[in-house]
Amino acid sequence: MPRKASDLKARSLKSWQRDRFGMFIHWGAYSVGGLDCWKMHDLGIPVHEYVRRFARRFHPRKFDARALVRTAKSAGCRYIVMGSRHHEGYCLWNTATTRYASVHMAPKRDFIGEYVRAARGAGLKIGFYYSMLDWRYRSYFAGPRKDPEGWRKLVRLVHAQVRELMTNYGKIDILWYDGGWPALDWGYAPSEQEIAEAWQSRKLNAMVAGLQPGILINNRSYPHSGGDFGTPEQHITPEHRPWELCDTIGALWGYAPQDRNRKPVHEIVNRLITCVSLGGNMLLNIGPRPDGAVQKWQAAILARVGAWLKKHGEAIYGCGAEWSPLFNKGLAPWRTTRKGNTLYLHLLRYPGTEFGIASFHEYHLVSARILTTGAPLEIVREPTRDLIRGLPARPPDPIATVLALKIRPKTAAEKRSRAWIGLEDPEKEEME
Numbered sequence: 001m002p003r004k005a006s007d008l009k010a011r012s013l014k015s016w017q018r019d020r021f022g023m024f025i026h027w028g029a030y031s032v033g034g035l036d037c038w039k040m041h042d043l044g045i046p047v048h049e050y051v052r053r054f055a056r057r058f059h060p061r062k063f064d065a066r067a068l069v070r071t072a073k074s075a076g077c078r079y080i081v082m083g084s085r086h087h088e089g090y091c092l093w094n095t096a097t098t099r100y101a102s103v104h105m106a107p108k109r110d111f112i113g114e115y116v117r118a119a120r121g122a123g124l125k126i127g128f129y130y131s132m133l134d135w136r137y138r139s140y141f142a143g144p145r146k147d148p149e150g151w152r153k154l155v156r157l158v159h160a161q162v163r164e165l166m167t168n169y170g171k172i173d174i175l176w177y178d179g180g181w182p183a184l185d186w187g188y189a190p191s192e193q194e195i196a197e198a199w200q201s202r203k204l205n206a207m208v209a210g211l212q213p214g215i216l217i218n219n220r221s222y223p224h225s226g227g228d229f230g231t232p233e234q235h236i237t238p239e240h241r242p243w244e245l246c247d248t249i250g251a252l253w254g255y256a257p258q259d260r261n262r263k264p265v266h267e268i269v270n271r272l273i274t275c276v277s278l279g280g281n282m283l284l285n286i287g288p289r290p291d292g293a294v295q296k297w298q299a300a301i302l303a304r305v306g307a308w309l310k311k312h313g314e315a316i317y318g319c320g321a322e323w324s325p326l327f328n329k330g331l332a333p334w335r336t337t338r339k340g341n342t343l344y345l346h347l348l349r350y351p352g353t354e355f356g357i358a359s360f361h362e363y364h365l366v367s368a369r370i371l372t373t374g375a376p377l378e379i380v381r382e383p384t385r386d387l388i389r390g391l392p393a394r395p396p397d398p399i400a401t402v403l404a405l406k407i408r409p410k411t412a413a414e415k416r417s418r419a420w421i422g423l424e425d426p427e428k429e430e431m432e
Contacts, residue, residue, distance in 0.1 A: 005209065005213055005214070008213050008214030009214055009216075009228065011214065012173065012214040012215070012216055013216060013228060013229075013242055015125075016079070016125065016173070016174070016216055016229075016242075016281070017242060017281065017320075018317060018318045019078035019079055019125065019281070019317065020078070020272075020275075020276050020281050020282070020316050020317055020318075020319070021075075021076055021077050021078060021272060021281065021282055021284070021309070021316065021317075022077050022078060022079040022080060022081060022125075022127070022244075022281065022282070022283045022284070023071075023072040023075060023077040023079075023080045023081070023283070023284060023285075023286065023302075024080075024081050024129070024246060024283045024284060024285035024286070025068070025080065025081070025082040025083060025129075025285070025286060025287075025288065026083055026086070026129075026253040026254045026285055026286075026287050027082075027083060027254065027255070027287060027288045027292075028058070028083060028085070028086055028088075028090050028092060028254075029054050029055040029058040029088065029090040030054065030086060030088055030090070030254055031058070031060075031254055031255040031287065031288065031289065031290040032053075032054040032055075032057050032058050032290045033053070033054060033290075034255055034256050034257050034258055035256055035258065036252040036253060036254045036255075036256040036259070036287075037086050037087070037088075037252075037253050037254035037287075038087070040054075040087070040088045040135055041087065041135055047135075047136050050088065051100075055088075055090055055100070055105065056105065056106060057106075057290075058090075058102075058105070058106065058107065058290065059106040059107055060107060060111075060290060060291050060292030061291060061292070062289070062291040062292045062293040063109075063111060063114070063288075063291070063292025063293075064292065064293075065111070065114040065115045065117065065118035065119075066118045066121075067293075067294065068080075068115065068118065068288070068294060069115075069118040069119050069121075069122045069124065070122075071286075071294050071299055071302055072119075072122075072124060072302075073122060073124070073306075074299075074302060074303050074306045075284075075302035075303065075305050075306040075309075076305060076306040076308075076309030076310065076313060077124070077284075078124065078125065078317070079124055079125030079126070079127060079173065079174065080115075080119050080124055080125070080126065080127060081127030081128070081129050081174055081176045081283060082112065082115050082127070082128065082129065083128075083129040083130075083131075084112055084128045084129060084130050084165055085130060085131055085161070086129075086131050086254075087131045087133055087134070087135050087178075087179050088134075088135050088136070089134040089135065089136045089137075090102070091161070092110075092111040092112050093110055093111070093112035093113065093164070093165065093168070093169075094110040094112075094113065094168070095161060095164055096164070097157055097160050097161050097164070098157070100136070112128070112165070112169065113168075113169065116169045116170065120170070125173040125174065126169075126171070126172055126173050126174070127172070127173060127174030127175070127176055128165050128172060128174070128175055128176065129176045129178060130161070130162060130165065130175065130176070130177055130178070131177075131178045131179035132158050132177060132178070132179045132180045132199060132221065133179035133180070133181075133183075134154060134157070137150065137153075137154050138150065139151045139153065139154050140154060140183055141183045141185045142183075142185060142186070143182060143183060143185065143186035143187070143198075144198045145186070145188075146186070146187075151198070155198075155199060155200055158199065158204070159200070159203075159204055159207070162175075162204060162207070162208060163207060163211070166207075166208050166211040166212050166215075167211055171212070172212050172215055173215065173216065174215065174216045174217075174218075175208055175212075175215055175216070175217045175218070176218050176220075176231075177217070177218055177220040177221040178220050179220075180195060180199055180201075180220055180221055180222045181195070182195060182198075192222050192223035192224055192225070193222075193223055195222040195223070196221070196222040196223050196226075199221065199222065201221040201222055201226075204221065205217055205221060216228045216229060218230075218231050218244075219231055228242065229241065229242040229243055229244055229281075230242070230243035230244070231243070231244055231246055232244075232245055232246070233245075233246050233247075234246070234247055234248060236271065236274055236275060236278070236280075238278040238279060238280060239280075242280075242281075243279070243280045243281070244275075244280060244281040244282065244283050245271070245275050245280060245281070245282045245283065246283045246285065247268075247271060247282060247283065247284055247285065248263075248284075248285050249262070249263055249268070249284060249285060249286055249298055249301060249302075250262045250263065250287075252287070253285055253287060254287040255287045255288065255289055255290060255295070256287065262297065262301070263301075265301055265304045265305060265308070265399060266398075266399045266400070268284065268301065268305055269305060269308050269399050269400055270348055270400065272284075272305075272316065273316070273335050273337070273346045273348070273400060274335055276316055276319055276321070276337050277321055277322070277335040277336055277337050277346070278321055279320060279321035284302075284305075286298045286302070304399075308397070308399050308400070311371070311372055311397065312346075312371055312372065312397075312400070312402045314339075314344075314371060314404070315337050315339075315344035315346065315371060315402045315404070316337065318339055319337035319338060319339045319344065320337070320338055320339070321337070321338070322336040322337065322338040322343060333347060333348060333349035333350070333351050333355070334346055334347050334348060334349075335348060341406060341407055341408065342404055342405065342406060342407070343363070343404075343405045343407050344371065344402055344403065344404055344405070345402065345403040345405060346400050346401075346402050347395070347400060347401045347402070347403065348400055350394075350395040350401060351391075352391065352393065353389070353390070353391050353392070353393055354387055354388060354389040354390070354391065355387070355388055355391075356382070356385035356386065356387050356388070357385060357386050357388065358384065358385050358421070359381075359382075359383070359384055359385050359386060359418055359419070360418065362409060362410055362415075363407040363408060363409060363410060364381075364386075364407065364408050364409075364410055364414070365379050365381075365386045365388075365405050365406070365407060366379075366405075366406040366407060366408055367379065367405070367406040368388055368403055368404070368405050368406075369403065369404050370391070370396055370401065370402075370403055370404075371402040371403060371404045372396040372397045372401050372402055373396050375390070376390070377389065377390045377391065377403070378390045383419035384419045384420065384421045388403070
């Protein structure tokens with residue numbers, strides 16, 4: 001008997017949350033010439049000029065899907081979300097809906113098909129990014145009220161293309177929409193429900209769910225309150241549902257050699273730790289070169305992130321948040337993640353050879369070890385704190401040292417007997 005769709009969805013969601021870390025790929029005809037993926041819009045480039053200057057020059061002979069997947073694996077990523085088309089409408093798969101696609105133009109290649117085969121062969125979950133809007137269509141800028149017939153044509157294209165992507169490549173784990181927002185030229189501010197109705201999002205996602213039972217769909221096909229998970233962009237904002245930070249490795253998304261704002265490894269790892277400590281995933285973006293090769297500086301950063309995860313992945317994969325505000329409010333020198341009765345302290349600011357954890361929390365610390373090296377640590381229980389002793393003077397890992405603490409809940413009597421750091425009457429106490 002086939003499982004219920006809701007059961008499949010729940011299993012997919014739990015599995016995706018255990019993965020915690022994925023790789024995002026922004027790459028396409030817009031990669032030619034750099035300046036990121038919004039240049040057609042922001043520089044006001046007409047469609048015919050854009051096709052001549054960028055789309056017709058897009059011929060990525062060095063695209064190697066297996067090398068791309070190896071980069072994701074070396075970074076410790078458990079899933080990949082690759083762009084199938086961005087806002088300029090250029091399609092990277094074998095589509096029958098338009099000639100504006102890599103199969104029909106210079107490359108003569110189905111890059112999405114190549115990516116799917118490589119990712120599936122490596123055991124990674126497969127995701128497609130798909131932009132609903134298309135800057136080539138005047139009807140997008142006019143909107144459904146001013147150009148209802150043109151808008152219906154655009155919506156038919158979107159539904160047909162999503163159907164192809166959900167039909168032609170086997171099991172797909174994630175559908176990552178973008179670009180559903182209205183253009184300023186619409187002349188009014190539609191509600192989220194009106195936007196969803198304009199795109200026929202309910203019908204679109206019902207079709208997707210029918211073709212791909214158990215697939216996870218993000219929240220960007222409107223309304224934003226819908227979808228299986230939230231997608232805060234470049235800012236860590238926890239949500240009261242499954243969520244995923246989509247983040248850049250530099251400042252921009254696509255290939256942009258002009259972008260010098262490169263995140264250091266320790267910042268990327270810190271952001272990953274923070275996401276997991278707050279119950280979220282992290283989807284870290286790269287922008288390959290126009291020829292398809294991964295940029296060397298991005299590969300180098302990802303390899304160092306992967307090296308950290310190789311030692312500390314136990315504290316990331318399969319971990320949930322520890323919501324105790326006294327443990328994990330962000331002001332302490334650590335962030336915490338939890339798996340069963342193991343609490344992981346990610347020491348973002350190294351405290352030295354010993355430090356205390358206030359005994360206000362709900363747990364007793366049973367044992368402690370340095371996850372980075374495996375070395376055991378001493379726990380000394382005092383009235384107001386548990387002292388952890390025996391750390392080396394210098395941090396064992398320069399990015400983030402992690403401790404693994406075995407914990408057990410305090411009994412009711414232990415909770416009642418806790419001491420306080422405050423004095424009974426500090427004005428009368430003699431201070432040494």
